[in-house]
Amino acid sequence: MAIARAVSKSASIAQPVSESAGAKTAAAKPVQQVTAAEMGARQREISVSEFFTKNRHLLGFDNPRKALLTCVKEAVDNALDACEEAGILPEVTVKLEVVSPGEPVAPSQATRFRITVTDNGPGIVRQHIPRIFAKLLYGSKFHRMRMSRGQQGIGISAAGMYGQLTTGKPVKIISRTGPKATAHYFEVQIDTKKNEPLVHENKQIEWNQPQGTQVAIEVEGKYQKGRASVDEWLEQTSIANPHVRLIYSPPEGEVKEYPRTYHELPPSPREIMPHPYGIEFGMLLKMLQDTKGHSVSSFLSGDFCRVSPQLADEICKAAKVSPNMKPRDLKGPAAEILYQTIQNTKIMAPPTNCLSPIGERAILSGLYKQIKGEFYTAVSRPPAVYRGNPFIIEAGLAFGHRPEDQTKPKQPAMPKAEGEDDDRDSELARVIRYANRVPLLYQQSACSTFKAVLSTGWKNYGVTQSRGALPGGPMVIFVHMASVWVPFTSESKEAIADYDEIQKEITLALRECGRRLGLFLRRRERAASEFRRRNIFELYIEEVVEACNRLKGGTLAKEKLKAQLQKIATSRTGGLKTDEALGKTGAGPEGLPHSIIVTADGVEGEVELATQVQASVAPAAQTAIAAPHKADPAVPKGKKGKASQPAVVVDRGATDKKPKGKPAKPGKKAAPRGKK
Numbered sequence: 001m002a003i004a005r006a007v008s009k010s011a012s013i014a015q016p017v018s019e020s021a022g023a024k025t026a027a028a029k030p031v032q033q034v035t036a037a038e039m040g041a042r043q044r045e046i047s048v049s050e051f052f053t054k055n056r057h058l059l060g061f062d063n064p065r066k067a068l069l070t071c072v073k074e075a076v077d078n079a080l081d082a083c084e085e086a087g088i089l090p091e092v093t094v095k096l097e098v099v100s101p102g103e104p105v106a107p108s109q110a111t112r113f114r115i116t117v118t119d120n121g122p123g124i125v126r127q128h129i130p131r132i133f134a135k136l137l138y139g140s141k142f143h144r145m146r147m148s149r150g151q152q153g154i155g156i157s158a159a160g161m162y163g164q165l166t167t168g169k170p171v172k173i174i175s176r177t178g179p180k181a182t183a184h185y186f187e188v189q190i191d192t193k194k195n196e197p198l199v200h201e202n203k204q205i206e207w208n209q210p211q212g213t214q215v216a217i218e219v220e221g222k223y224q225k226g227r228a229s230v231d232e233w234l235e236q237t238s239i240a241n242p243h244v245r246l247i248y249s250p251p252e253g254e255v256k257e258y259p260r261t262y263h264e265l266p267p268s269p270r271e272i273m274p275h276p277y278g279i280e281f282g283m284l285l286k287m288l289q290d291t292k293g294h295s296v297s298s299f300l301s302g303d304f305c306r307v308s309p310q311l312a313d314e315i316c317k318a319a320k321v322s323p324n325m326k327p328r329d330l331k332g333p334a335a336e337i338l339y340q341t342i343q344n345t346k347i348m349a350p351p352t353n354c355l356s357p358i359g360e361r362a363i364l365s366g367l368y369k370q371i372k373g374e375f376y377t378a379v380s381r382p383p384a385v386y387r388g389n390p391f392i393i394e395a396g397l398a399f400g401h402r403p404e405d406q407t408k409p410k411q412p413a414m415p416k417a418e419g420e421d422d423d424r425d426s427e428l429a430r431v432i433r434y435a436n437r438v439p440l441l442y443q444q445s446a447c448s449t450f451k452a453v454l455s456t457g458w459k460n461y462g463v464t465q466s467r468g469a470l471p472g473g474p475m476v477i478f479v480h481m482a483s484v485w486v487p488f489t490s491e492s493k494e495a496i497a498d499y500d501e502i503q504k505e506i507t508l509a510l511r512e513c514g515r516r517l518g519l520f521l522r523r524r525e526r527a528a529s530e531f532r533r534r535n536i537f538e539l540y541i542e543e544v545v546e547a548c549n550r551l552k553g554g555t556l557a558k559e560k561l562k563a564q565l566q567k568i569a570t571s572r573t574g575g576l577k578t579d580e581a582l583g584k585t586g587a588g589p590e591g592l593p594h595s596i597i598v599t600a601d602g603v604e605g606e607v608e609l610a611t612q613v614q615a616s617v618a619p620a621a622q623t624a625i626a627a628p629h630k631a632d633p634a635v636p637k638g639k640k641g642k643a644s645q646p647a648v649v650v651d652r653g654a655t656d657k658k659p660k661g662k663p664a665k666p667g668k669k670a671a672p673r674g675k676k
Ligand SMILES: Nc1ncnc2c1ncn2[C@@H]1O[C@H](COP(=O)(O)OP(=O)(O)OP(=O)(O)O)[C@@H](O)[C@H]1O
Pocket: 074, 077, 078, 079, 082, 119, 121, 122, 123, 124, 132, 138, 139, 140, 141, 142, 149, 150, 151, 152, 153, 154, 155, 156, 157, 158, 213
């Protein structure tokens, strides 16, 4: 009975559909039922390549302009990682060429490009080449805890897959592992159904490079300069990687060279074990199953960093677990108690040698070279941990306009990246974001760094800010996260996820930058008004001296009185502090040491830093930034007090020729930029 009712109900539902289709015979047919067995027969495995072919936007290939950048980025990141790991100072060439089978087309109109990236790295062992370039999720970095640009094992093969999808062309690779080894040439494509490589060509060739790797990918793309372009990405890469020599051959115009300005590799980050803090329970269970340790105690001390055998025994005792128990036998509630005990035990912070931060001094000089401003500062936070992963946050700030730029007409606006605000962009601060020295140019508003900038109360530091908006004014805010594992919001590695620990560290770094900016602005404002007052006094001193002289019948020591009155005027208008705040003494303002002051006569203060920056700006790369990657010799290790805070101040209009305070060393005075 119930079945009959159900059938008649389904028929009545089917009726209007078939009627609207105009097929009366179809109305009589029962709705086709699919059985579980039939549904079961349709189930099949989806290979990772098939998945990402359909979802290529997840890997950063959602539009042709961005796809071009993603391909360059993946190849350059790999080149830099490989060189650094092998202890070689990187020399990377990036070539972008228009591919047009018929008539030549202008780069701005072209839709197809060949990207060729060549490095002087260690090369790749022949057997691994097909899988590195034509198998998703194959790489050397995923399973280790060590800071590197790449981490997922998907980047370069995804770029190759995008090329294959849009142009049908294979990835072409040349690799040589040393001067005595032969160079190998490969052409590979992905069998997307199996996520396995298809080798079309594999031969030995003559190659004029003693060692290294060259990758060439043909892709559908769009070349446009400006924000979020390949050009901007390479420029920003050179800020954070001053040890790299980067040669860029764009599809039009001259070859650009971003010279190496620091001739030592950044300290090589060490591989470490995970830190026990923040590790998830499920992860602990998996580690207990996979460990090579024979006892719980040796598992704890061997598979985690900062857990000594003694501490491991203490944890076991507190969790009431036998230290000699086999790790695989530890399950259920006992494992849960062990987990809680670990989280409640005081364990030393993770070592920092697994990280290679850029450093305050390098950030400072990078900003100074790239951005023409008045005030620069940089902060490196001490290491912290999220989910067992150590990380360091660094922030920097460049504020204001150069005195010489204030009268110049405005430059035409740069082309905008997707989703970028057109109208208000020029009035608001600009945020430049990095993860493990790689510039992040997309998905700004999804990024933890950007959210932290928005939630910082910039008004407290004398900068305008509307509710929920970026601070106003000519300001560039720099944020870098260095970590053994950067938690990106997606596989395209464009934005950092919003972990509380990370947000907190970014906010603290930004607040310190803001505090210093506020100090600078307040002092400058006060000093400027005192200076105006002093000028008014000085205007009348001459008159007063003459009047007094007349009263005394011309017998007065005029010069003496004039000097005395000038002394009074100076002391009543802030004295030396006014001069310092306006950058007229040659020393940085108090509380903001390590300063650079640009006057009409040259650069004073942190002359050494400014001179290095100026010397490194090759004519062909005026806009490139490279900074000495060196620990600040003036910053004692671990001491981040007021005296060690690096800041650069550029005076708006100081013309003092004889600095009264700490003078710049003779012969070290550098001409201001743009005056050379
Ligand atoms: N130019 C190169 N020189 C030496 N090894 C390379 C080079 N390019 C790639 N590799 C090797 O190939 C592996 C896979 O690279 P791929 O870009 O796919 O992933 P990844 O860099 O490990 O991580 P991600 O997906 O985050 O970029 C790397 O881990 C590295 O070992």
